[in-house]
Amino acid sequence: MATAALDSKLHRTLRFYEATNGKKTVMALTGAALWGFVIIHLLGNLQVFLGPGKLDQYGEALRATGALLWVARGGLLVCAALHITAALQLMALKAKARPQPYVKKVPTTSSYASRTMYLSGPVILAFIIYHLMHFTFGVPGIHPDFVEGAVHANLVKGLSQPLAAVLYLATMSMLLFHLYHGIWSMFQTIGLSHPRYTPLVKKAAAGIAIALAGGNIAIVVSVLLGIVK
Amino acid sequence: MNLTLHVWRQKDVATPGKMVRYDAPNVNEHMSFLEMLDVVNEGLILRGEEPIAFEHDCREGICGSCGFMINGIAHGGFKNTTVCQLHMRHFADGDEVYIEPWRATAFPVMKDLIVDRSAFDRIIASGGYVSVSTGSAPDGNALPIRKQDSDLAMDAAACIGCGACVASCPNAAAALFTGAKISHLAHLPQGQPERKERSLRMVRQMNAELFGNCTNIGECEATCPKGIPIEVIASMNGDFLAASWQERPPVEIAGAG
Structure with a gap:
């Protein structure tokens, strides 16, 4: 077995990323940024409850920021790319670290959320691509009647499709699990753990994950029930 | 039966x-x-x-x-x-x-149920040591250690290296073992001089041995026969981050003649 050399020709940033701990830190920090986006995205979308005009105005205001919007989009794209790259590399390592599976293996105390991160992650990625085609690009066939700029009307029409609504609800429940494990886990990854605070962090993570997924679910359900028209 | x-x-x-x-x-x-x-x-x-x-x-x-x-x-x-x-x-x-x-x-x-765990030995050899002055025995209690720290060091030192943490981890990670060894020395004054290099060396050796990566699942802590908590993994992560951040570029060392 190779012995890890302490001196290496690699640049220190790459040297840091080369280690599993480096990749995990990148996942924690980019995860935090993407989590921030989920919060802002939900706060923006909740304006749907303030009447038909509000969401359209918000959309216009966002587009009016011009270059700033593209900087934010670029930043998110970079974060997502790094998050996914690190996840894929760690998944590959996982496969290499135990090529022969157990005949029998029973999980004990681990949460469903923690064991399904490699499932909830790809589900969320696939959903984001679908979601962008649905409401951002309004791809014909995916959105029934997309009108550029008519954010509120697009949302109501889009979510009135039963299949789309089911997809949104299913993914939001996966997002809930991904956020719960991700939020408390990022503290552990960057070295913050304490018998007094970690249980609180876990509870807060559960509360935040439920609130974020619940907020999005409330929008879908409200459209389905005709509360938002 | x-x-x-x-x-x-x-x-x-x-x-x-x-x-x-x-x-x-x-x-x-x-x-x-x-x-x-x-x-x-x-x-x-x-x-x-x-x-x-x-x-x-x-x-x-x-x-x-x-x-x-x-x-x-x-x-x-x-x-x-x-x-x-x-x-x-x-x-x-x-x-x-x-x-x-x-x-x-x-x-x-x-053979059958016997596995070769010498990867653990190589992780220890890479950084799980302290430098001591040889010569006459030091005075007992000459080095004051806070009670809470000595307790935490002892808790981490309880690791017997059985390998259950790796076995129960879905990723086959050795984070609990390596974390215990790093945390054990990190809580003691004797462990401070090599603390930064230790975390870098031991994590890199752990990677070189092809252990998987910790995803904070907690199966290791649940099956550890010594009840070592995953807090030691956070301790390792923190040390690795600090050491990576503070690692200085190599400089020419002026020898003393």
């Missing part, structure tokens, strides 16, 4: 193994799990078959030699218990028991 065992049999590191079914009749509930295997092995030897190979030494739960998966859980799943301390009273007549070795690329199976 009578049990049915399904045991992983493997001739050597190069030969593929398989699960083999054995009957374990008349098991006494006062036996430890290893004693039950001893009796099964006596039967195998009398029949002229190869006995089931498993590692064991102290049989007091303190040496870290024994350990394998019992029904899919490392050491059988009883809190703070190694397989030598697991008693047959926890099983019932007619039970089917699956016995498998730890599975990880870094832990190749040598």
Whole structure:
């Protein structure tokens, strides 16, 4: 077995990323940024409850920021790319670290959320691509009647499709699990753990994950029930 | 009681193994799990078959030699218990028991239930040491250590290196083991001079051994026979981050003549 050399020709940033701990830190920090986006995205979308005009105005205001919007989009794209790259590399390592599976293996105390991160992650990625085609690009066939700029009307029409609504609800429940494990886990990854605070962090993570997924679910359900028209 | 065992049999590191079914009749509930295997092995030897190979030494739960998966859980799943301390009273007549070795690329199976854990030794050798002045013995209590820190160091030092953390981790990560060794020394004044290099060296060695990556799942903590918490992993992560951040570029050292 190779012995890890302490001196290496690699640049220190790459040297840091080369280690599993480096990749995990990148996942924690980019995860935090993407989590921030989920919060802002939900706060923006909740304006749907303030009447038909509000969401359209918000959309216009966002587009009016011009270059700033593209900087934010670029930043998110970079974060997502790094998050996914690190996840894929760690998944590959996982496969290499135990090529022969157990005949029998029973999980004990681990949460469903923690064991399904490699499932909830790809589900969320696939959903984001679908979601962008649905409401951002309004791809014909995916959105029934997309009108550029008519954010509120697009949302109501889009979510009135039963299949789309089911997809949104299913993914939001996966997002809930991904956020719960991700939020408390990022503290552990960057070295913050304490018998007094970690249980609180876990509870807060559960509360935040439920609130974020619940907020999005409330929008879908409200459209389905005709509360938002 | 009578049990049915399904045991992983493997001739050597190069030969593929398989699960083999054995009957374990008349098991006494006062036996430890290893004693039950001893009796099964006596039967195998009398029949002229190869006995089931498993590692064991102290049989007091303190040496870290024994350990394998019992029904899919490392050491059988009883809190703070190694397989030598697991008693047959926890099983019932007619039970089917699956016995498998730890599975990880870094832990190749040598024979049946015995795995080669020298990867752990290499992680320790890479940084799990302190520098001391040799010569006359230092005065007792000359180095004040805060009680809470000495307790935390002792808790981490309780790791017996059995490998259950790697075995129960879905990623086959050695984070709990490496974290325990780093955290143990990080809480003591003697561990401070090498603290930064230690975390870098031990994490890199852990990676070089092809252990997987920690995803904060917590199965290791649940099956650790010494009850070591995943807080030690956070401690390792923090040290690694700080050390990576503060690592300085190499400079020419002016020698003293």
